[in-house]
Amino acid sequence: xxxxxxxxxxxxxxxxxxxxxxxxLAGILAPKKPNLLKDETYECGIETVGESWIQFRAQYxxxxxxxxxxxxxxxxxxxxxVAFNALTLYAVLEGVLFILILxxxxxxxxxxxxxxxx
Amino acid sequence: MTVEWFRxxxxxxxxxxxxxxxxWGLPAGVVAFLMNLIGAGLVATGAMLFCILLIWYERKLYxxxxxxxxxxxxxxxxxxxxxxxxxxxxxxxxITPRGADVxxxxxxxxxxxxxxxxxxxxxxxxxxxxxxNLNTGALYIIAVGGLGELAIILAGIASNNKxxxxxxxxxxxLLLSYxxxxxxxxxxxxxxxxxMGMNDIVQAQGDVWYIVMAPIAAFIFFLTSVAEVGRxxxxxIEAESEIVAGFNIEYSGLKFGMFYVGExxxxxxxxxxxxxxxxxxxxxxxxxxxxxxxxVWLLVKTGVTYFLIILxxxxxPRYRTDQTxxxxxxxxxxxxxxxxxxxxxxxxxxxxxSDLVRGLALVGMNLVVWFIASRLSQASxxxxxxxxxxxxHAPVINPLVDxxxxxxx
Numbered sequence: 001x002x003x004x005x006x007x008x009x010x011x012x013x014x015x016x017x018x019x020x021x022x023x024x025l026a027g028i029l030a031p032k033k034p035n036l037l038k039d040e041t042y043e044c045g046i047e048t049v050g051e052s053w054i055q056f057r058a059q060y061x062x063x064x065x066x067x068x069x070x071x072x073x074x075x076x077x078x079x080x081x082v083a084f085n086a087l088t089l090y091a092v093l094e095g096v097l098f099i100l101i102l103x104x105x106x107x108x109x110x111x112x113x114x115x116x117x118x
Numbered sequence: 119m120t121v122e123w124f125r126x127x128x129x130x131x132x133x134x135x136x137x138x139x140x141x142w143g144l145p146a147g148v149v150a151f152l153m154n155l156i157g158a159g160l161v162a163t164g165a166m167l168f169c170i171l172l173i174w175y176e177r178k179l180y181x182x183x184x185x186x187x188x189x190x191x192x193x194x195x196x197x198x199x200x201x202x203x204x205x206x207x208x209x210x211x212x213i214t215p216r217g218a219d220v221x222x223x224x225x226x227x228x229x230x231x232x233x234x235x236x237x238x239x240x241x242x243x244x245x246x247x248x249x250x251n252l253n254t255g256a257l258y259i260i261a262v263g264g265l266g267e268l269a270i271i272l273a274g275i276a277s278n279n280k281x282x283x284x285x286x287x288x289x290x291x292l293l294l295s296y297x298x299x300x301x302x303x304x305x306x307x308x309x310x311x312x313x314m315g316m317n318d319i320v321q322a323q324g325d326v327w328y329i330v331m332a333p334i335a336a337f338i339f340f341l342t343s344v345a346e347v348g349r350x351x352x353x354x355i356e357a358e359s360e361i362v363a364g365f366n367i368e369y370s371g372l373k374f375g376m377f378y379v380g381e382x383x384x385x386x387x388x389x390x391x392x393x394x395x396x397x398x399x400x401x402x403x404x405x406x407x408x409x410x411x412x413x414v415w416l417l418v419k420t421g422v423t424y425f426l427i428i429l430x431x432x433x434x435p436r437y438r439t440d441q442t443x444x445x446x447x448x449x450x451x452x453x454x455x456x457x458x459x460x461x462x463x464x465x466x467x468x469x470x471x472s473d474l475v476r477g478l479a480l481v482g483m484n485l486v487v488w489f490i491a492s493r494l495s496q497a498s499x500x501x502x503x504x505x506x507x508x509x510x511h512a513p514v515i516n517p518l519v520d521x522x523x524x525x526x527x
Contacts, residue, residue, distance in 0.1 A: 003150060003154070004250035004251065004252055005250070005252075006150070006151070006154050007154045007157065007158060007239065007249055007250040008239055008250055008252070008258075010151075010154050010155050010158045011158040011161070011162065011235075011236060011238075011239040011249065011250075012232070012236065013158075014155075014158045014159050014162045014235075015162050015231070015232040015235035015236050016228055016229075016232045018162055018163065018166055018231070018232075018235065019227060019228045019230075019231040019232065019376050019379075020228050022372060022376070023224075023227065023228065023372050023373060023376065025208070026207075026208045026209075026210075026212075026371060026372035027212065029208050029209050030208070030209055030210055030211050030212060030371055030372075031209075031211050032211065032212075033211065034213070034214075038213055039213065039214065039215055039216045040215070040216065041215050041216070041217070041278060041279050041368070042215070042279065042281075042362075042367060042368060043279070043280065043281065044362065048280070052217065052278045052279055052280055052283065053275075053278075053283065054280055054283065056283070056284070056287055059291075060287050060290070060291050063291045063294060063295060063443075064290075064291075064294060066447075067294040067295065067297065067298055070298040070301075070302075070451070071297065071298065071301060074260075074298075074301040074302060074305065075257070077305055077458075078256070078257055078305065078308065078314060081305055081308045081309040081312075081462075082308065082312060082313060082314055083312075084309055084312050084462075084465070084466075085312055087466070089466055089467075092462055092463065092466045093463075095462065096459050096462060096463060099455060099458065099459055100459075102455075103452075103455055106447075106451065106452070106455075110447075110448070115443070115444065115447045115448060116440075116444075117439055117440035117443045117444070
């Protein structure tokens, strides 16, 4: 088991190194002729007005929050699914109840209009 | 000896190399380290090189769908076209916009490729040949998939560009939304196999593939993985007409190329995952006698899934943002939850019965859920899109009915 996590660790290094080395090599091969006009922020030829880090809609946050709830839920459900043979019917229904509470949360978010893209 | 080599080449070479390195007098720990490094390097480089061939395949097919020839000049059937493109993109200049946040800006393309490559660490190519046969494979895939989203948000924020920022937020909202039904759909094969290990899930599909026992979960997983890749019909995240190219607008040269490679590789990787989770992975005729044949079956199944993804891309128009969002949250998520709950209850209730009864019950449950879901979605569509009589047509009054007082339209 430890050996397999060693493989994963080395794989992370290799997977990061492959594109990294390719970009590094291309950086050596490619010409470098920056000038003021070329390094402008690209907005279809129009000069940028004001800051680039602008305010954005709160809707994105609401999606992220709903996502967070569901993803944490799913992480709890994975061990439940793996140990399914050992579970009694009562424990399975407990898990179902857990899902149903979150369905209640989804319905609440739905009724409140959090899932509407405005 | 020769028969052994033919049947299971990966383990044969591994054992041989292990003995060879130990014969040099290296300590066992160093040998294990070297073996793992060589394995990781081979799988990752192989996936990257294979991706170049995929670009040719996809462009050729995409050309045929649009009644073009596709690449046909460089080499036989244009097969060397992606190599020529790769050499060209290596010699292209990087343009880093002024005011960009340099470290995240350069980290983003590396992460975009690495996140996809990391999935290949747990893919079982055939029985006994997987990089790492983790017992938490499914969870690992979800965790690593999140890194790709990190790459997109880094690219969006670090580019110092309004379009990139908006494109990044839009992409994240879509990817997060589609991750919820994907994770829930992935739970169904895990539940049926009682294991998160990729090889265990393939082993459990001995009698019948999970696409038969859990067709709705397979459908949801397929759709959401197409959305995770950002392919049409879910390519609103790089809508050219609104946000120019989305999060990768300020990238050029090979840094842009890395996002491109990452997308192609991701499309193929989700096909492999679909083949493993729902199409029986390396299972097929004669795999018990000749295990390496499993790799061929896996490739065939992956090819079919990949073909479907390209066909979908070539033939579907783009969804609007609000449509993609409501598809994820209002249709796919409740459907995935319903299937998950019913599968769990049914599987526990039929614990003593035979596999045939269990399979038939699951198929029947899926059909019923599909019927109810399609009825519900049709009803809600009719509620939100009431049929109005065409303008300029007065209601036709039937004289016979009119005498009684009724009006026919």
